Each structure stands twice: as structure tokens, then as C-alpha cells.
Amino acid sequence: xxxxxxxxxxxxxxxxxxxxxxxxxxxxxxxxxxxxxxxxxxxxxxxxxxxxxxxxxxxxxxxxxxxxxxxxxxxxxxxxxxxxxxxxxxxxxxxxxxxxxxxxxxxxxxxxxxxxxxxxxxxxxxxxxxxxxxxxxxxxxxxxxxxxxxxxxxxxxxxxxxxxxxxxxxxxxxxxxxxxxxxxxxxxxxxxxxxxxxxxxxxxxxxxxxxxxxxxxxxxxxxxxxxxxxxxxxxxxxxxxxxxxxxxxxxxxxxxxxxxxxxxxxxxxxxxxxxxxxxxxxxxxxxxxxxxxxxxxxx
Amino acid sequence: xxxxxxxxxxxxxxxxxxxxxxxxxxxxxxxxxxxxxxxxxxxxxxxxxxxxxxxxxxxxxxxxxxxxxxxxxxxxxxxxxxxxxxxxxxxxxxxxxxxxxxxxxxxxxxxxxxxxxxxxxxxxxxxxxxxxxxxxxxxxxxxxxxxxxxxxxxxxxxxxxxxxxxxxxxxxxxxxxxxxxxxxxxxxxxxxxxxxxxxxxxxxxxxxxxxxxxxxxxxxxxxxxxxxxxxxxxxxxxxxxxxxxxxxxxxxxxxxxxxxxxxxxxxxxxxxxxxxxxxxxxxx
Numbered sequence: 001x002x003x004x005x006x007x008x009x010x011x012x013x014x015x016x017x018x019x020x021x022x023x024x025x026x027x028x029x030x031x032x033x034x035x036x037x038x039x040x041x042x043x044x045x046x047x048x049x050x051x052x053x054x055x056x057x058x059x060x061x062x063x064x065x066x067x068x069x070x071x072x073x074x075x076x077x078x079x080x081x082x083x084x085x086x087x088x089x090x091x092x093x094x095x096x097x098x099x100x101x102x103x104x105x106x107x108x109x110x111x112x113x114x115x116x117x118x119x120x121x122x123x124x125x126x127x128x129x130x131x132x133x134x135x136x137x138x139x140x141x142x143x144x145x146x147x148x149x150x151x152x153x154x155x156x157x158x159x160x161x162x163x164x165x166x167x168x169x170x171x172x173x174x175x176x177x178x179x180x181x182x183x184x185x186x187x188x189x190x191x192x193x194x195x196x197x198x199x200x201x202x203x204x205x206x207x208x209x210x211x212x213x214x215x216x217x218x219x220x221x222x223x224x225x226x227x228x229x230x231x232x233x234x235x236x237x238x239x240x241x242x243x244x245x246x247x248x249x250x251x252x253x254x255x256x257x258x259x260x261x262x263x264x265x266x267x268x269x270x271x272x273x274x275x276x277x278x279x280x281x282x283x284x285x286x287x288x289x290x291x292x293x294x295x296x297x298x299x
Numbered sequence: 300x301x302x303x304x305x306x307x308x309x310x311x312x313x314x315x316x317x318x319x320x321x322x323x324x325x326x327x328x329x330x331x332x333x334x335x336x337x338x339x340x341x342x343x344x345x346x347x348x349x350x351x352x353x354x355x356x357x358x359x360x361x362x363x364x365x366x367x368x369x370x371x372x373x374x375x376x377x378x379x380x381x382x383x384x385x386x387x388x389x390x391x392x393x394x395x396x397x398x399x400x401x402x403x404x405x406x407x408x409x410x411x412x413x414x415x416x417x418x419x420x421x422x423x424x425x426x427x428x429x430x431x432x433x434x435x436x437x438x439x440x441x442x443x444x445x446x447x448x449x450x451x452x453x454x455x456x457x458x459x460x461x462x463x464x465x466x467x468x469x470x471x472x473x474x475x476x477x478x479x480x481x482x483x484x485x486x487x488x489x490x491x492x493x494x495x496x497x498x499x500x501x502x503x504x505x506x507x508x509x510x511x512x513x514x515x516x517x518x519x520x521x522x523x524x525x526x527x528x529x530x531x532x533x534x535x536x537x538x539x540x541x542x543x544x545x546x547x548x549x550x551x552x553x554x555x556x557x558x559x560x561x562x563x564x565x566x567x568x569x570x571x572x573x574x575x576x577x578x579x580x581x582x583x
Contacts, residue, residue: 030488038386041379042398045405045459048416051426055419068419068426106311113308125312131319134565136517138534139554142541143322146329146551172318175311233409236519239538250520253411257524269412276407280400289396289403293464 056266077267085268088252096231099170103227107178115186129179132172141240144169161243169237174227185219218287225283330551348552365532369515372454376462376511384466406460413456414524445527453521458511469503502575509568513561533557
């Protein structure tokens with residue numbers, strides 16, 4: 001059984017003591033069942049995505065059942081994506097993009113302030129920054145809707161159902177991710193680097209731009225990516241803050257699911273899957289997956 | 300010149316604080332008014348909304364169901380997630396990154412899209428039912444959509460990836476050398492698990508479990524879509540009451556109950572964390 005574990009790999013490098021092998025446990029049954037059990041999680045998590053991508057390639061009329069695995073490969077449904085989907089995708093993308101940029105603009109100073117200042121009750125401050133992650137999104141949605149109504153009653157400006165209204169809600173949940181990831185990087189930051197720059201005559205701004213920013217960049221990318229993906233996939237907040245005819249892509253799909261099913265949604269969903277995949281690969285190229293995870297985990 | 304980091308904090312803090320305080324106070328205040336229909340609210344502070352929640356069997360059953368499905372989803376997430384987290388944490392090849400990437404991708408893609416896949420798989424002529432009926436395990440199509448099991452599956456799609464990532468960092472805190480020490484002293488794998496890995500990861504797992512439970516309690520999208528309009532958890536009911544019945548006050552009350560239960564669980568997990576730190580149960 002000993003040989004059957006990942007631990008056995010440590011023995012092969014020769015520097016560590018070789019654990020004793022026990023007689024009778026050489027067959028890899030335990031290993032196979034362990035890895036088999038682990039692969040169940042992967043099947044569970046990834047099979048719906050594979051099915052969506054696969055089924056989107058099946059050419060069939062609107063009235064035939066969706067087929068997986070696809071029998072007749074074609075890109076037919078990709079030509080049938082309705083305008084409403086493209087509009088929703090555009091809205092979702094611009095919303096997520098703006099929300100992640102603004103989350104960085106708000107979050108980076110917040111992380112700097114939290115890590116470096118010596119204000120009292122720092123814990124309280126940081127838990128207020130983290131609070132949006134603790135509040136269930138559906139509560140945030142309801143609360144923002146009511147806030148917008150009250151604001152509208154007082155000033156005559158109703159932001160619910162507008163881009164600004166949606167953006168503020170998405171920004172609210174995006175900020176904690178950036179604060180978390182950038183804060184984590186800053187905690188390991190060697191401040192002597194900055195002192196060196198300053199003592200060599202660089203100004204505060206130059207030091208920040210040339211020393212601090214490059215070092216915290218992995219945290220910024222990670223936090224920005226989290227903020228983007230959370231905004232891009234959000235339903236519970238957007239469902240309250242969008243208006244008929246002005247909905248994000250996930251909300252469009254959410255409502256569409258209750259009505260008549262058209263395989264073109266599989267095509268547009270596949271585009272989103274590929275886009276998310278591409279974005280993740282790009283980030284992996286820029287900062288590396290390990291950095292992406294280490295600097296945060298988000299919540 | 301010394302940098303004033305506390306001043307840099309101010310604008311961001313004001314924005315975050317105002318957004319949070321204003322939104323929370325406004326909806327909590329609204330939960331004390333009476334719904335007059337069509338979205339209008341009364342003027343007087345009343346407690347009847349809360350009274351109704353805690354006396355009406357329907358609302359209480361919704362709360363109870365939410366707790367039940369959240370607990371089940373949490374349990375399954377731990378059971379299925381922990382081995383994966385352990386496997387990835389102990390792998391020393393490039394595969395670890397690939398496997399992690401698989402988890403990250405699945406958590407990044409919105410649950411709405413995954414639900415399409417689940418619908419197709421579990422449709423009467425879908426791959427799951429065809430296989431199970433072909434093998435003679437089922438004699439008529441079975442589905443997860445519109446029942447409690449479906450909601451648990453949906454919640455797991457929401458939490459499993461996250462759970463693996465959190466548990467991965469828990470496993471990473473257990474030095475590999477401890478397991479090797481146990482093996483050198485003659486433990487078999489089973490004993491290494493029961494006497495080393497599980498006891499050492501228990502504190503971290505407990506805190507992760509509470510986080511996962513909280514996520515489930517507040518999960519709207521997966522519960523709504525896989526409940527198929529027939530299963531009501533608290534978040535699903537909130538959306539329905541606010542959007543379809545336009546009862547902002549009752550919706551506010553439900554949201555307040557959800558918020559408070561989630562916050563209580565959070566306090567419990569913070570309390571547990573500090574206690575474990577004191578007892579040095581957490582290796583950090």
C-alpha cells in the first residue's frame with residue numbers, strides 16, 4: 001500500500017528515507033481507487049461544460065432534442081445566436097471590465113493603507129473591506145435595489161436598470177478580492193526595496209511606479225481577474241439591478257431557461273466558456289497559476 | 300518625508316463603508332414596514348413581518364430546508380473535495396498545476412452555463428438516463444431538476460471547486476515529513492490517514508466547512524435553476540417575493556433572517572479559529 005501513494009515519489013529522489021513496504025500491499029488497488037475517487041470530482045465539475053460545448057456542435061432542427069455526443073458536426077447554431085445575446089454579452093463584458101478596473105483603483109490604496117499604516121483597530125477596518133464577501137449576494141442585490149429606490153425618491157435620479165447602477169453593485173463585491181490579493185502580496189513585500197529607491201533619489205511617485213507596483217502586480221492581476229469573473233458570472237445582484245431589455249448575459253440565460261429552449265444558447269455559452277478559458281490561460285502566462293492562487297483565494 | 304498610509308486608505312474606506320452601511324441599513328429598516336401592495340410600504344415600524352416569519356410554517360420550513368440542503372452540500376463537498384485537495388497538494392509533477400487549473404476553470408464559469416449541461420445530461424434521452432437504463436439500473440428516466448437532490452447537486456457545483464482550493468491550502472500546512480515519519484514507524488496508509496492527516500487537518504477543515512455551509516445558505520442561482528421553481532430555499536424565496544410579489548418589506552425580512560444566520564455562522568467560525576490558534580491546533 002505504501003508504494004501506492006503520492007508519497008512514494010519522495011522516495012525516488014533518494015534524499016528522503018524510504019518508507020517500509022508492507023508485504024501484501026503491492027498491487028495498486030488502493031492507488032487506483034483513490035485516484036478513481038478523485039476523478040469523480042473532475043467528472044462532476046467538468047462534464048456539464050463538455051456537454052455544453054459538444055451539444056452546441058450538433059446540427060439539428062429547433063424541434064429535435066439536443067444531442068450529446070453530437071452526431072452531425074456543424075457550426076450552424078453559432079450563426080443563429082440572437083442579437084439579444086450579443087447585446088447581453090457586450091453589457092456583461094464592459095460591466096466586468098469596468099468593475100475590475102475600478103476595483104483595482106479602489107482596492108490597491110486600500111490594501112496599501114491596511115497593510116502599512118498603523119491605525120488602531122486595523123482588524124475592524126479590514127473586516128469592513130471584506131464584508132461584501134460575507135453578505136450573501138442575494139441580500140446585496142435586494143439591499144442595493146432598495147438603496148437605489150430611496151436615492152431616487154430623494155434626488156429624482158433612479159440608477160436601477162442603468163449601467164452605473166449595475167457597476168456600483170458589481171464594484172461592491174469586486175473590491176474585497178483586490179484588497180485581499182494585493183494585501184497578501186504586500187505582507188511579503190520587502191520594504192527595503194522602496195527604501196533603496198528612495199535613498200537613491202527616486203521620488204515617491206517614481207518609487208511607487210517603478211518598485212512597488214511591479215512587485216504587487218501579481219496580486220493586482222489575480223484580484224482583478226477574480227473581480228472580473230465574479231462580475232461576469234453574477235446573477236443574484238444583476239437580476240435586481242437590471243431592467244427588461246437591459247440584462248447581463250447570465251441573467252439573460254437565467255430568464256431564457258424558463259422560456260422556450262433554443263440550442264443557440266449553447267453556442268453563445270460555448271463562446272463564454274472559451275473566452276473564460278482563454279482569459280485564464282492568459283493570466284497563467286502573465287503571473288502563473290500558482291501566484292494567482294497563492295496571492296488570494298479571494299475570500 | 301514619511302508616507303501617510305492611513306490617508307491613502309480614507310477614500311477607499313469611505314466608499315466601501317458608505318455602500319455597505321447605506322444598503323444594509325436601508326433594507327433592514329424597510330423590513331420593519333408593512334407591505335401595502337404594488338411595492339408601496341407603510342410608514343409605521345412594525346414587527347409583524349418577523350412575527351410572520353417565525354410563526355408561519357411555510358417560512359420556517361423554507362429556512363429548515365435551506366439548512367438541510369446546505370448541510371448535505373457541505374458534507375459532500377468535504378467528502379469529495381478533500382481527497383482531490385490532498386492529491387493535488389502532494390503531487391510533485393506538472394500535473395498538479397494542470398489539475399488545479401481544471402478546478403479553477405470550473406469555478407470561473409458561471410453556474411448558469413453549467414446548468415445547461417446538467418439539463419442535457421439528465422434529460423430523458425440524455426447520456427445519464429440512457430446509460431443507467433441501458434445497464435438496467437433504472438427502468439424510467441430520473442432527473443435531478445426540480446427536486447431537493449438537484450438543489451444539492453447545484454450547490455455542489457457552486458462550492459466543490461472553491462472547497463478544493465480552500466482545502467488545498469489546508470493540506471499544504473501539514474508537513475509531508477509527518478506522514479513519512481508515521482510510515483517509517485510502521486503505519487500503513489490507513490493509519491496515516493486516521494492518525495495523522497485527518498487529525499491535523501481537522502481545524503482547517505472545520506473552518507472551511509463553515510465557509511462552505513455559508514456559501515450554500517446564500518446561494519441563489521444554482522438553487523433557483525436546479526430547484527426548477529419547485530424547491531424553495533431562502534435565497535430563491537427572497538427573489539420571488541421581491542421581484543414577482545413586489546413585497547419589498549417581506550423580502551427585506553427574509554433577507555435579514557438570511558443575513559443574520561450567515562453572520563452568526565461566521566462569528567462561530569471566527570471564534571473557533573481564535574480558539575484553535577490559542578491551542579496551537581492550526582499550523583501556520
